[in-house]
Amino acid sequence: xxxxxxxxxxxxxxxxxxxxxxxxxxxxxxxxxxxxxxxxxxxxxxxxxxxxxxxxxxxxxxxxxxxxxxxxxxxxxxxxxxxxxxxxxxxxxxxxxxxxxxxxxxxxxxxxxxxxxxxxxxxxxxxxxxxxxxxxxxxxxxxxxxxxxxxxxxxxxxxxxxxxxxxxxxxxxxxxxxxxxxxxxxxxxxxxxxxxxxxxxxxxxxxxxxxxxxxxxxxxxxxxxxxxxxxxxxxxxxxxxxxxxxxxxxxxxxxxxxxxxxxxxxxxxxxxxxxxxxxxxxxxxxxxxxxxxxxxxxxxxxxxxxxxxxxxxxxxxxxxxxxxxxxxxxxxxxxxxxxxxxxxxxxxxxxxxxxxxxxxxxxxxxxxxxxxxxxxxxxxx
Numbered sequence: 001x002x003x004x005x006x007x008x009x010x011x012x013x014x015x016x017x018x019x020x021x022x023x024x025x026x027x028x029x030x031x032x033x034x035x036x037x038x039x040x041x042x043x044x045x046x047x048x049x050x051x052x053x054x055x056x057x058x059x060x061x062x063x064x065x066x067x068x069x070x071x072x073x074x075x076x077x078x079x080x081x082x083x084x085x086x087x088x089x090x091x092x093x094x095x096x097x098x099x100x101x102x103x104x105x106x107x108x109x110x111x112x113x114x115x116x117x118x119x120x121x122x123x124x125x126x127x128x129x130x131x132x133x134x135x136x137x138x139x140x141x142x143x144x145x146x147x148x149x150x151x152x153x154x155x156x157x158x159x160x161x162x163x164x165x166x167x168x169x170x171x172x173x174x175x176x177x178x179x180x181x182x183x184x185x186x187x188x189x190x191x192x193x194x195x196x197x198x199x200x201x202x203x204x205x206x207x208x209x210x211x212x213x214x215x216x217x218x219x220x221x222x223x224x225x226x227x228x229x230x231x232x233x234x235x236x237x238x239x240x241x242x243x244x245x246x247x248x249x250x251x252x253x254x255x256x257x258x259x260x261x262x263x264x265x266x267x268x269x270x271x272x273x274x275x276x277x278x279x280x281x282x283x284x285x286x287x288x289x290x291x292x293x294x295x296x297x298x299x300x301x302x303x304x305x306x307x308x309x310x311x312x313x314x315x316x317x318x319x320x321x322x323x324x325x326x327x328x329x330x331x332x333x334x335x336x337x338x339x340x341x342x343x344x345x346x347x348x349x350x351x352x353x354x355x356x357x358x359x360x361x362x363x364x365x366x367x368x369x370x371x372x373x374x375x376x377x378x379x380x381x
Contacts, residue, residue, distance in 0.1 A: 040263070042270070044371060048379040052263050053092035059264035062095045065109070067102035067118035069301050072290035072312035073221070074143045074249025074319060075118035082275030084289050090381065091267040099297050110135035115257045116268060119250030121148070122337050122361070123177065123344050130355040136255040139361040140269055141330035142337065143276070144315065145322035147178035147239045147246025152223055153215030154208060155233035161186040161242060167214035170199035170207055176217040177344050178239035178246045184347050185242060205230050220318065225310035245339040249319065251330075258362075270369045274376045276329060280320060283313045328370040332361040 040052045066076045079097060082088055088095040098114070105117040106128040119125050122142055129135050151161075151169070158164050165188055169175065175196055188194050199207050199216060204223040207216050218224065220238070227234050240246060251272060258265045279286035287309045294303050323329050337357055345354040371377050 042267070042377050042379055044377045045380050048091060052267075055261070056092040056264045056267055057094070059261040060094065062093060062116065062264065062268060063114035064095060064097050064268075065100040065105045065114045065117040066098070067100070067105065067120060069099050069299075069303060070097075070290055070293035070297055071303060072287045072308040073118075074315045075141070075251050077279050077286050077290050077312055078272050078276035079116075079118075079251075080275070080289050080293050081279050081286055082271040084292070085275065085278065087271035087274050088268070090379070091271055093264060093267060093271065095268070095271075097293075099293075106135065106137065107132070109252065109254050110137050112254050112256050116251060116253050119252055120248060121177075121340075122247040122250055122332075122357075123340055123349065125250055125252050126337075126341055126355055126357050126360050127350060129360055130350050136359070137252055138255060138258070138359060139250045139252045139332055140265075140365045141249070141251040141272070142247050142332045142361070143249030143251075143319050143330045144247055145324070145333060145336055146248070146318055147244060148219055148221065148248035148315070148318070149176040149178045149217050149246075150220050150224075150239065151179045151182070151215055151237040152204065152208070152218045152227070153235050153237065155235055157214050158235065158237075161188070161237055164188060164214060165193050168195045168197055168212060170210060170213040170216040171196045172199060172202070172216075177347065177349060178244050179217045179237075180347050181244045181343050182237065182239040182242045185244065205232060208232055208234060221311040221314035222307070225307060225314070229306060229310075245336060245343050247337065247340055249315065249330075255359075258365075266365055266368055269365050270376060270378070273328075273330060273366065273369055274378060277376060279312065280316045280329070283316045284309065286316075287312045326374075328366060328374040331366050331370075332363045334361075334363075337361060 040049045042048065064079055070076065070080060083095060083097055102118070102120055102124065105114070108114045109117050110132065119139065122139055125137060125139050129137055161182060164183065175190060180190065183194065190196060197213065199210065204218060204226050208227065224236060251269065253265060290308055291305055319329060324333065341350065341357055342354045344350065345352055369376060
């Protein structure tokens with residue numbers, strides 16, 4: 001399976017969102033530092049440096065593209081909160097926010113037609129770069145250290161993953177990578193030990209009632225909430241609970257912009273992480289902000305208040321629960337990202353060979369944004 005498919009498979013299913021080891025640890029390649037000079041560095045509680053403000057203004061309009069409408073989802077909602085609360089303005093950044101879709105965004109970011117976007121998983125970012133060698137994009141934040149997808153099956157049909165042998169699973173396009181890897185770990189191979197058939201639409205209440213399938217991949221922050229609200233019982237097999245590494249909520253940029261405008265890059269992420277902290281502290285308020293953006297955009301995907309509230313409450317809890325102790329939220333973890341691409345390579349992604357990810361992420365930006373106590377370094381108003 002082509003790695004180009006990662007984004008399409010993951011984000012198509014989200015509309016309405018192999019355990020392995022490595023003998024070496026991947027570290028990001030050296031890039032121009034985003035740290036300012038000591039005179040221009042941001043100091044908590046001190047005025048924002050004038051020279052830094054001028055440098056950020058010189059970056060011009062910075063365009064952020066969402067990965068799915070203005071959903072209350074990781075790597076989207078924090079940007080919306082930052083925009084609504086004026087955090088970008090406070091750092092002299094002219095940020096334009098546009099609703100878009102993940103698969104359309106990668107070439108736009110790679111070509112610097114937009115500067116920041118939201119990715120469904122780190123493997124999406126690595127997969128696009130692997131298939132497009134001249135696309136120098138890199139993740140600056142990896143918020144969720146777990147797969148966001150899961151396998152939803154009819155109640156009382158299976159108690160273990162191995163019980164799914166001989167069944168048929170409904171899919172929207174293709175089976176999602178984390179679910180496929182989970183099945184493979186249990187010795188189940190698509191086309192041999194189980195079959196997949198396409199299902200139409202995005203309503204899990206319809207899919208769970210299809211007699212010919214045992215279940216379907218979905219997203220922990222989406223379909224379970226819809227089924228719960230409808231009072232429909234189901235079982236959920238979580239790839240992460242079965243030892244499959246994953247990620248979600250990726251904020252990424254291109255190296256050309258990062259190199260040309262280091263302070264603007266750092267401060268965009270500073271504002272976004274401030275927005276993320278607020279969104280995690282008050283999920284209900286963050287969901288309302290997202291809904292205001294959704295409504296202002298005409299709500300073309302018919303997103304509901306109940307759905308968006310459930311989405312962000314679920315994702316914010318996953319982010320909090322999977323952030324390693326002692327580390328700030330969103331900091332990319334080299335070992336975890338390496339484990340992720342290796343796990344997915346075993347099921348045929350990336351042409352069956354884990355790609356070199358050393359240039360596909362950079363941890364230095366968030367390290368400069370956070371203080372030692374893991375709070376965002378924020379200037380005085």
